[in-house]
Amino acid sequence: MGKDTMESVKKLFTTQSAKVDTNRGGEYYTDLYETCRKRLDELKALPVVNNKLDFQQTIMDEGLDRRDFLKWASATTAMLMLPASFTPLVAEAAQVMNRIPVVWIELSDCAGNSEALLRSDGPKIDKIVLDIISLEFHETLQAAAGHQAEKQLEEAIELFKGKYLLFVEGAVPLGMDGQYGTIGAKAETFKDHLLRLASSAAAVIAVGSCATYGGIPAAAPNPTESVGVMDVVSGKPIINIPACPANPANMVGVVLHYVLTGKIPELDSLLRPKFAFGYRIHDNCERRAHFDAGEYVEEWGDNGAKNNFCLYKMGCKGPMTFNNCSIVRYNEAVNWPIGVGRGCIGCSEPDFWDKYAYERPMANANIKAPTGGVERTVDEFGLALLTAAGIGIGIHAVASAVAGKKNSEKDA
């Protein structure tokens, strides 16, 4: 647990619920509308940073029409929990996204979140919006390499000091002085790299479970002592968008919210935007009726699986996972894990690889016994405990029967 753990504990005690107040009254929204209007006008007056792509033109080139774009804008407005009157503002905000400089760095990661952005089923609005953000630096996507790339990064930091959004993908290894992960010719450790870039960013957005909680690099036994961004960076607004990979819809939502209002969205105790992580997967799952009915898939490919029964017995962790993928789904709402017939592995929750992703019900999970080291299932441990108590009782009972002294014998 990192240094921000105490902060998170404090937040836990003060958190009320994941609920977002979706109706704050006319006055609030009128004010917000004015604020957003002013901010958009300011942004429009700014010169385009670097990305000269024209939004309208890009949409046309990709074979989509304005109607698709407006449909997207109203859906995104709803996702951000704003009234419908904000739709034109959201549409405008999407078009001025190229005024917001973004620096995207990768640490201990698999580039899966970048992949999630790039490899949707076809270029849809979410992707295009992310195409036109002014991506100043992205190791995987940029043409520059080596010293050129480093120079580009230095220039971006200098030019957009205090203005750029820093997207971080991947965990931060702290073991061995951070030497498990270095970057560039000067072998700067990931930790130093992150701290340097975060210090001149406007806000830090941790994308994916690795950047949020350490994720898979931090899974037991965590030899590199990896942690998430929020355990390293302090003194900057941090937004976590966990999941493996993070949903592009939520990334766009966060950026749009920032472009539109100049503020970060309302966050929960784990610094996740509530508009995305205020829902429990289980409660919006299309297979929920089968859960309540006790109809479960018993093994892969059985009749239950063919009939879309609940995946709880196959280890689905929807009941313990907060994310909006049962609502917005992935790849432009094409499908999501439970939709394709496999359980949720809780990828947006802390410690998910160790505590969620074992694809068995919890009572049957190979988790570590409290003694540590030895793998034991919870039930085996419990049964062992009960057996020990039973043996103790048995020995005592037999000993009492053989050698015990009744009060009457004492008196006799």
Add this chain to the structure above:
Amino acid sequence: MKQETYKKVERMTVAMRSIHWLNATFMVVAVITGLYIGEPYYQTLIAEPAVHKYVMAWNRWWHFIAAIIFDVTSVVIVYLYFFSRFEKPYKKLIPNAHNLNEFGGVFLNLITLNRRKSFDSSHSDSFNTVYFTIFHLLLLFMLFTGLQLYVHGLESGISSIGAWWPWILHVTTDWTIPVTGGNLMTVRIAHHITMWLIIAWVAFHIYYQVWRTIFWEEGDLAIVVGGSKFVKDEK
């Protein structure tokens, strides 16, 4: 053999006995339904549409009803620990010389197979009270972890009895997340393991009561039925 006389001592009031059997019954219900919730161990093979079966839902319903009964009796028991007019158990928990001595005496008598029964067994002794307190702490832990798991389903912040209910559940039970290990799953694992601790507790509890009845010959098992036991009159 001299004539033995016994005197009757009151040990449990009607209220205490009612709570005991209520707890015992609903503990069985909670364990049976809880094991099903942990891993549904029987299949629903009724040829009915999902909406008519409701097997998991009924298991959860009974589990929550049992839990809420535990929660209420727990509050009553905490009250009785301090304010009972009959016997105030907290007095036996204070680690003063008398209580430590009594605890040691009863424990040694247990492991020496009733060879050192030199303590006053007419009242609830310190060993017994400590043992019961462990149980109530386990039950309290189940209460907090259970309500934490329960409030996950109320993420909208609203409930049938008002918004104050999920709010108060968050305020009183959110600490179980960092204490058990940092995420919602660890709360669930802790809740499950504590069930086994409670079952082990019950196993020894029943054994110890039977053993006392056999070896002390004071009718201890009758306490929970009739409310009284008999101790030898030493006069």
